[in-house]
Amino acid sequence: METDQFVERGIAVFSNWGMFGSVAVGFVMEGIQREVYELSLIGVAAIVIGFLGHLVINAYFGRSFSRGEAGLGLATLGSMTLLFTVAWLTSGLTKTSVWTGLTLIAALIVTGAIFLATRFGLKGAFSQFHGRGARGGPR
Amino acid sequence: MNLTASQIWLIAFGAVYVATTSFWARQCALREGAARRYLSATGELPAWIVALALAALSLSTWVTLGLPDEIARVGLPGAALALSTIVMALVGVLTFKRQWQVGRRFGARSQAQLLAFYYRSRGFAWLSTGVGVLFAVAFTAVQLGVLGRLMAELSGGGIAAEPATWLIALMTFSYVIVGGLYAAGALGALQCVLLAVGVVGLTLAATYLSGGFATLNVAMNKLALVPANAHLFRISGVVRFVSGADDVTGWTSALVLSTGFALAGIQASPMATQLLLAARDDRGIAAGQTWVLAGFFGGLCAFGLALIGAWGLVATSNFAVGDLLLKFGGSSPWFVAAIYIGLVAAFQALAATSAVTAAHALVRDIFVPDFMPDLDPPTVTLLGRVCVGVLTLASVLLATRAPAAAVSLGALALPFAAQLFPPLLGLCWLRWISPPAALVGAITGVATVALTDNFGIALMNFVGLHLPWGRWPWTIHSAGWGLAANAAAALVIAAITQSRRANQRSDVLRSFFANVASTRAVQRGLKSTAWAATLAWLFLGTGPGLLFGNFAFGDSGGAFSAWLLGVPPLWGWCLLAWGLGVILVWFIAYKLELATPSSVEIDPAEKGPAARLKTVGLRIDHVQALLWALSGAGALITGLAWIFGH
Structure with a gap:
């Protein structure tokens, strides 16, 4: 039954990100390509909503983020920040691209920080990055 | 080799999608006892x-690509086909709950087992299996071929249509062979979400390309002002007494209604039952049919897909979705790739479930009970996997080597499945349908469908018998003819075989349903209202009442100011009918409690349809009988073709 729960939660998480993730990627890409910051903002909002949806799924299944999910999220954020910084410093990004990148990174960091702070408290937030099972520990 | 942006995005999204399906298929296969339960996840x-997987199965790429094309080709009467989602949901709320309850009680794992158990007739196992195989091979082959050609176009010729078709088949096979029905169902939910996102994206794209919703309607109005285009914006009467629907321009309400019945056939198909029986409980039936299928996807079809079709109509496109995607190929290749993957996901929701259902039917419902009852479970699973592979191979070969035959055969799948609706009604509600009535009715329906569609007409021509009618005589879809013949045969035979009713398990089911039913007196009082409302909706929404749609919201051939809702009057009528249809489905599902979960716990019975027969070894006599029957049929067709054919 543990595996069944894992599969069900995983499908729910992938469905959530399949919906909001594709909307987010779409609007961010279109915003950058068409130089329309408002379009990019919709994409950023979709990512935040997707994150909130992930939290709702976690609450429904009584689990927290798995180690893989946390690692993937942090790695994506880290590489995105790195790529954005390098691109900003080495090439001439357009104004919309810069603002989109900054908004996206800020939104992700703020959302993640608020989640950790409200869920575990400021002190306990950092201890969540270790000592949990690969399939997500109980809440 | 330089890759274009479209090719890069297609490869990128495709790789992520394949990684996702493969990962979850493996996780499904790692479950305890997964190998033993590969073919059924009861x-x-x-x-x-x-609930989500059933919605994706019901629509698949058949509706997603077909509906806009139909509207682009025949005009707004095609938009009325979007209302078939309501007909699908009506079939679901009428039969799903009781099918699930009987399955849970008596341990049925498939539609074949369910019907064969209730009617005590092996004929249903063979019939259901035949329909399942037709879906797994021909119906999927048609969609496979279309998606292959679309990939070739979107990649700018970077990949040819045939390798693309093989690639999509391989993508499907790679996860079905690992995860079985559990993976097909679980990933069906994800595919449903991707399908929904894809349709919404396509709708936004069509609106953008049209210059806005109002501009699209103004453009349609310009078309409507030309008298020669009147048939594109009006229902052309109730019925036309012509030899075939292809002989006339414009759709009649009879064609809309009967095509709606055909599309609703997916809900009576073996795949729908297989998925339904895989449900842990019956809590999702009412919500799935009312809000997901009728509400959300019904709305997407009635508004979104109809809008895409309207764009195709204005742009005189022969392939609305494909042309729409091609127009975005240069500016937004990521968008095109994402939508394409959504379409592939919609296809896989159907193809994966069809392949496993057909494999289950061939192995567990036919081979094991009729030919080798003592086969051990690991061999059953192995045979099931082999069947999945063979069926996928047959489908892809049909799609690539005989596309015309695939279209001809694939067109039969939905109308054939619709012929299983009366037997399912007999199981769930109509105890007076005796086993001979149900079986002969269904076979008569299947034969009538074949004879009023391209395949049967071509077959008859081959053996030298030239039928005096064409495809869909009197502008009635073959499903409509089949259901009429089915019902007539069932009524007559039921009347003369009432003594044979003892053969079926009607008393067993009657007492079982009485135990689990929770219908209160107040709900009983609503029954007559519900059935009257259903008939009224069928009449006004998809039946002859569609003619009111020609003028109820303005003059369809008049100036834009004459269109009271700012959209073609017929489209406005369809949107209204969709809204009323959702209320109707909700009323039947929730207020009449036909699809709400039962409060009574259902305990499995000791002996059910899955119980093994006590026979050892291969049934040589049955194998001989099968071979003789096949040889006889082959010899008859060959003989007729040799004597009378040309």
Whole structure:
């Protein structure tokens, strides 16, 4: 039954990100390509909503983020920040691209920080990055 | 080799998608006892997953690509086909709950087992299996071919249509062979979400390309002002007494209604039952049919897909979705790739479930009970996997080597499945349908469908018998002819075989349903209202009442100011009918409690349809009988073709 729960939660998480993730990627890409910051903002909002949806799924299944999910999220954020910084410093990004990148990174960091702070408290937030099972520990 | 942006995005999204399906298929296969339950996941999937998977199965790429094309080709009468989602949901709320309850009680794992158990007739196992195989091979082959050609176009010729078709088949096979029905169902939920996002994206794209919703309607109005285009914006009467629907321009209400019945056939198909029986409980039936299928996807079809079709109509496109995607190929290749993957996901929701259902039917419902009852479970699973492979191979070969035959055969799948609706009604509600009535009715329906569609007409021509009618005589779809013949045969035979009713398990089911039913007196009082409302909706929404749509919201051939809702009057009528249809489905599902979960716990019976027969070894006599029957049929067709054919 543990595996069944894992599969069900995983499908729910992938469905959530399949919906909001594709909307987010779409609007961010279109915003950058068409130089329309408002379009990019919709994409950023979709990512935040997707994150909130992930939290709702976690609450429904009584689990927290798995180690893989946390690692993937942090790695994506880290590489995105790195790529954005390098691109900003080495090439001439357009104004919309810069603002989109900054908004996206800020939104992700703020959302993640608020989640950790409200869920575990400021002190306990950092201890969540270790000592949990690969399939997500109980809440 | 330089890759274009479209090719890069297609490869990128495709790789992510394949990685996702492969990962979850493996996780599904790692479950305890997964190998043993490869072919059926009875009672294992959560209700919400089954609700979404059923919705994706019902629409698939058949509706997603077909509906806009139909509207682009025949005009707004095609938009009325979007209302078939309501007909699908009506079939679902009428039969799903009781099918699930009987399956849970008596341990049925498939539609073949369910019907064969209730009617005590092996004929249903063969019939259901035949329909399942037709879906797994021909119906999927048609969609496979279309998606292959679309990939070739979107990649700018970077990949040819045939390798693209093989690639999509391989993508499907790679996860079905690992995860079985559990993976097909679980991933069906994800595919449903991707399908929904894809349709919404396509709708936004069509609106953008049209210059806005109002501009699209103004453009349609310009078309409508030309008298020669009147048939594109009006229903052309109730019925036309012509030899075939292809002989006339414009759709009649009879064609809309009967095509709606055909599309609703997916809900009576073996795949729908298989997924339904995989549900852990019956909590998702009412919500799935009312809000997901009729509400959300019905709205997407009635508004979104109709809008895409309207764009195709204005742009005189022969392939609305494909042309729409091609127009975005240069500016937004990521968008095109994402939508394409959504379409592939919609296809896989159907193809994966069809392949496993057909494999289950061939192995567990036919080979094991009729030919080798003592086969051990690991061999059954192995045979099932082999069947999945063979069926996928047959489908892809049909799609690539005989596309015309695939279209001809694939067109039969839905109308054939619709012929299983009366036997299912007999199981769930109509105890007076005796086993001979149900079986002969269904076979008569199947034969009538074949004879009023391209395949049967071509077959008859081959053996030298030239039928005096064409495809869909009197502008009635073959499903309509089949259901009429089915019902007539069932009524007559039921009347003369009432003594044979003892053969079926009607008393067993009657007492079982009485125990689990929770219908209160107040609900009983609503029954007559509900059935009257259903008939009224069928009449006004998809039946002859569609003619009111020609003028109820303005003059369809008049100036834009004469269109009271700012859209073609017929489209406005369809949107209204969709809204009323959702209320109707909700009323039947929730207020009449025909699809709400039962409060009574259902305990499995000791002996059910899955119980083994006590026979050892291969049934040589049955194998001989099968070979003789096949040889006889082959010899008859060959002989007729040799004597009378040309």
